[in-house]
Amino acid sequence: MHDPRALLDPGTEAVRRLARRGYTLDVPALEELLSSRNAGIKTADDLRAESKKLAAEVGKTAKAGGDVSALKERARQIKDEIKQAEEGVEQKAADLREWMLSIPNLPLDSLPDGFSDEDATEIRTWGTPPEFDFTPLDHVDLGERTGILDFARATKLSGPRFRVAKGAGAALERGLVSFFLDTHIREHGYTEFAVPHLVSPTALVGTGQLPKFEEDLFRTSAGSRDLYLIPTAEVPLTNLHADEIVEPGELPLAYTAWTPCFRSEAGSYGRDTRGLIRVHEFEKVEMVRICAPDQSQNELEKLVGHAEALLQKLGLAHRVILLAAGDTGFGAQMTYDVEVWLPGQNAFREISSCSDCGQFQGRRANIRTRTEDGKREFVATLNGSGLPIGRTVAALLENGQQADGSIVIPEALAKYTGFSTIHADGKTD
């Protein structure tokens, strides 16, 4: 969310910057709304001041035995006027808030122009895609042939876009979770959390999924409660400090959590319908960093480095791209995507998205810290996948496949799975 005054400050260049992501800011309308709201506040405040004076006068006069009926009559009139003024202010304040909540974050000027992933800038690549002297299969064929993935039965249970993993497939998922968490905790300095997977609408407003993107979420209701399944652990992790002031000495905070993620995938009919790439429910280890606003760019570099480190330990070729201004997510001011090489698709595919949200979420969730001179300011927040389990399984299967139908598991992970080869029949050793 933005501070309306900051948006109207010419120095912010909000109109130009929002235009880069296709958002047109109506400055005159915003000026009008803000100033009429403020005028309403002044009117109501002044009336209340008068009302308080009258009440005190009534008390005094009554004590002295005077006649208070005229004073009371005037006080009742003011009360009506206050009510009227307040109703106007409330309406305008609600309109203003709704508007502010719907405006995306300002992209940084360092981002490339454009609106699609084709406009992204490639930052660096790591590793070499494996060469095969046979036609590599994709992870769906590999998983079904070895019997470690079962999409047909997942559909029987829950419909399309779910997965069942069996035997080595399930063990692979569990091993990856431990491997990712251990690396972040022991080598990257993160604190592990276990968090609720159902959260309140308020939490989702805090991180920006609501009110605009409700159709992407799974909503639950039980009794009078209204809870949503989390689309990412970013939501509970970031909101841990909602309505708090985090002392500067505690920053930066580095949090990680392993959770399921639930996404309705509305509007993606026909895209990645096969396999693990786009499903309604997947496991993910998420990283969240919270820092002073002037540190967010440094922190973003660390964050993306932590995601890359996992792929490097697994020996998976990947590249880092800087998303174009118009392709960057609603809450982010800058996003690096890490893309892993998928031989089955003969392409790099997104496996991690690392975003610097600046103070955008901090303001929405009311997470603050203090400046050197003790003033309160909103923190900056960052989040990145580190990493999603399903997409990593897909990458491991496709990159590790051998001519004999077996799959070789990287050494770093074998310590966690207890096997280093999945044979064509699904057995391991």
Next chain:
RNA sequence: GGAGGCGUCGCCUAGUCCGGUCUAUGGCGCCCGCCUGCUAAGCGGGUUUGGGGGUUAUUCCCCAUCGCGAGUUCAAAUCUCGCCGCCUCCGCCA
């Protein structure tokens, strides 16, 4: 789900029965100053948060805020109703 208790400006706390003198008491902590070889103690002052207005050098004025919301009243921390959270006990449950 049922019964009871509690919720006050960082922490603790007075005030709530009986509405106006609450501009919310006191202590602790913290900040500034005085005193002082130094430190402590002592003394004096300050210390909720959010918003609006005027000035823009500072500063000043106003409004809201006693868990949240509604109501009664000229006037609510105080009375009424609803809700939320926490604690204790009971029921149910993995």
